[in-house]
Amino acid sequence: MTRPKNIDSPISPNIKHVLLADDDIDDCNFFKEALEGYQERTMFTIVNDGEQLIDLLITIEHLPDVIFLDINMPRKNGVECLTEIKRHKRLEAIPVIIFTTTFERGVVDLMYQKGAHYFICKPGEFLQFKKIIQQSLILLANGEIAQPHKEHFVLKVANTRAA
Amino acid sequence: MSKVIKQDKDELLNVRKELAVQKVEKEKLAAELVTANKELVFQDKEKVKRAAELGIANKELVFEDAEKGKRAAELGIANIELDFQKDEKEKRAEELSLANKELAYQNKEKEKRAAELSIANIELAYQNDEKEKRAEELTLANKKLLFENKEKEKRAAELVVANEELAFQNNEKEKRAAELIVANKELAYQNKEKEKRAAELSIANIELAYQNNEKEKRAEELTLANKKLLFENKEKEKRAAELVVANEELAFQNNEKEKRAAELIVANKELAYQNKEKEKRAAELSIANIELAYQNDEKEKRAEELVTANKELKQAEDDIRKLNDELEQKVIERTAQLETANKELESFSYSVSHDLRAPIRAINGYTTILTEDYAEKLDADGIKVLHSILRGSKKMGELIDDLLAFSKLGRKQVTVSNINMTALVTLVREELLLEDGDKVPEFKMNALPAAKGDQSLIKQVWINLISNAVKYSKYKPKTTIEIGAYEKKDQVVFFVKDDGVGFDMQYYDKLFGVFQRLHSQEEFEGTGIGLAIVQKIVQRHNGTVWAEAKPDKGACFYFSLPNINS
Structure with missing residues (x-):
């Protein structure tokens, strides 16, 4: 667990606390890097598995404004975490953004059904990685509290490539 | 007894007589041969004696020749003496010459005689040879006769058998004759029966004659009755006229009936013809039936063959079906295996590309951080290298994404x-x-x-x-x-x-x-x-x-x- 870190958030003042649950230390570092300079007053918490996430959420005094949730994690995976969060009265209102390497139709559908807010497939390129995290935070900051329509569920860095 | 048997018997008797005569002749000839043999033996003995005599005569002549030699020697001495006593001796020589001539002549005579004896000897030797030949011929003749006798005895034995056969046949013929006699007796009996019948017929004739008389009497009665009938006839002629009319009617009816009969005959002929046709048809049908029966048999055979063939076909079909089932089963198994393999491959390529994304992201991420945060600490070449790493990692990320997308296509419904x-x-x-x-x-x-x-x-x-x-x-x-x-x-x-x-x-x-x-x-x-x-x-x-x-x-x-x- 990384210690909470206050970061200023000029773009999204509504988002004061970002929680990331990811077992990949590199991705955690990149995530941190992506937020740096943009949201200096925003608190950023990292947990490395689902068990830690649920324990933290149950015990924490100030709930995060958004949870970035990886799916493949040891012990409790993202799907189990999401299920528990959405069943928990105190937690169910927190927007959950799925942040994963997986991009499968079935998983995407399942996550939407379970009540996730957005679905992000981690881009391979760091610049895009950064871009999409910021994009999602802006969307949330602009008041997208309710679950969006299905066709806007998957967030993508605009890119249509051909062979 | 039949004539043939009698002839056979006569012939047999003749043969026997002939054989008896031949036997007597042979015995005579044998006796003559014995006599001739004895004569020859006697002549041989005589010839031996004569030869002995001639031997003695020859010895005498030899002796005489020796004596003559001695005498001639004595005469030589005497001649020497005579040389001395020439005159006398010449006289004496003449006498001696004469005596010599005489001796020479005698010698010649003796030589002639010796030559004649020699010829006689040769002649005798020839005659001996001839006699030996004749004796051999007689011996051969005897053997031949012996053989012929045996043959005749065999023939006689055969004749005896033939006689026995004839005797048996005679017996048979006698039996037959006895039977014929019996048959004759039977015939005689039958004749007697016929005579009896004839006698009975004669009596019947007399009876008939009596009956004829009776009939004549009756005829007279009938004449009377005829007269009566004549009257009645007249009555009947009237009636007959009536009947003529009726007859005409009947004749007409008869004609009709004849016509009808003719028609019936024609109809009958027609029927007869139809019957024949039907019989022909029946015969044809019978043939056809036989043919059909044959065809049925053939068909049954064929049917059996077909049944067998069907069974074989069925078997073959079953085999093929079995094989097909097995093949299908195999295809299903293989397909399942292939599908499993495909899924494994897909999930392999998916998980490989999926798992490759995180490290490539890390490379790209850290390189980017280097270029952004540590640019001042690197020279131009260092930055160039970092950009190369970025380019490579970006390209690799794209390839992995594409591979992931492509492998997902195969799994996508x-x-x-x-x-x-x-x-x-x-x-x-x-x-x-x-x-x-x-x-x-x-x-x-x-x-x-x-x-x-x-x-x-x-x-x-x-x-x-x-x-x-x-x-x-x-x-x-x-x-x-x-x-x-x-x-x-x-x-x-x-x-x-x-x-x-x-x-x-x-x-x-x-x-x-x-x-x-x-x-x-x-x-x-x-x-x-x-x-x-x-x-x-x-x-x-x-x-x-x-x-x-x-x-x-x-x-x-x-x-x-x-x-x-x-």
Whole structure:
């Protein structure tokens, strides 16, 4: 667990606390890097598995404004975490953004059904990685509290490539 | 006894007599031969005696010759004496000469006699030879006679047998004669019976004569009765006239009946003919029946053969079915194995590419951080290297994403619906994102018929084909893309045509291969997955994809889908 870190958030003042649950230390570092300079007053918490996430959420005094949730994690995976969060009265209102390497139709559908807010497939390129995290935070900051329509569920860095 | 037997008997008697005469003759001849043999023996003895005498006479002559030699010696001495006493001796010589002549003559006579004896000896020897020959001939004759006697005895024995046979036959004939006698007696008895019958007939005749008399009496009575009848006849003639009329009537009726009879005869003949025909027909039918029976047999045989053949066929069919079942089972098993293998491969390529994404992201991420945060601490070359790492990691990330996308296609369920192609292509055109250096394309859209397919997958096909058209036209002053379709049987063929760089058809085989490219990365960016994805999607729709192109003259890509009516 990384210690909470206050970061200023000029773009999204509504988002004061970002929680990331990811077992990949590199991705955690990149995530941190992506937020740096943009949201200096925003608190950023990292947990490395689902068990830690649920324990933290149950015990924490100030709930995060958004949870970035990886799916493949040891012990409790993202799907189990999401299920528990959405069943928990105190937690169910927190927007959950799925942040994963997986991009499968079935998983995407399942996550939407379970009540996730957005679905992000981690881009391979760091610049895009950064871009999409910021994009999602802006969307949330602009008041997208309710679950969006299905066709806007998957967030993508605009890119249509051909062979 | 029959004549033949008598003749045989006579002949037999004659033969016997003849044999008796021959036997007597043979005995005479044998006696003569014995006498002749004795004579010959006697003559031989005489000849021996004579020969002995001649031997003695010869010895005497030899002795006399010796004496004559002595005498001649004495005469020599006497001659010597005589030489002395010449005169006397000459006289005496003359006498001696005469005496010599006489002796010479006597010698000659003796020699003649000796020669005659010698001839006589030769003659006797010849006669002896002849006699020996004759004796041999007689011996042979005797042997022959002996053989003939034996033959005759055999013949006699045979005749005895023949006689016995004849005697048996005679007995048989006598028996037959006895039977004939019996038969004769029978005939005699029958004759007597006939005579008795004749006598009875004679009595019957007398009876008949009596009856005739009676009949004559009766005739007289009948004459009277006739007279009475004459009267009655007249009455009857009247009646007859009436009857004539009736007869005529009857005659007419008879004629009718005859006609009818004739008709009936004709009808009968007809019937008879028909009967014959029927009999013929029956015979034919009988033959036909036999033929049919034969044919039935043949058919039954054939049927049995067919049954056997059927059984064999059934067996063969069963075998084939069994084999088919086994094959099908094998196919199912193999298919299952292949499907499992495919799934394994897909999940392997999926998890490989999936797991590769995190490390490549890490490389890219840290390199980016280096370039952003540590740029001042590196010189120009160091930064250049970092950019190379970034480029490589970006490219690798794209390849992995494409591979992931391609491997996902195989696992993705194809959900078929009717697609409004015009709307879909319009949407793709609107969403089309242009990269740096791309010109805004000028579209030439033809009417597109609806087709069956998975909307999201077909959308990807359009995206890839249109993006390609844009990309490969970027060195042309203007980008023109024509989109159209035509129907072909139960398929719709869509096409995307550009006038970009095109390609050489000799590399056509590589066109749809995964990660196969016909242009360098410097000319046109890309991983080489786009057309592979297009082909995979179209194939999953049971369609075909193909292309036509010429270097620098543009390319046209076609893909076919089932139309909505199929």
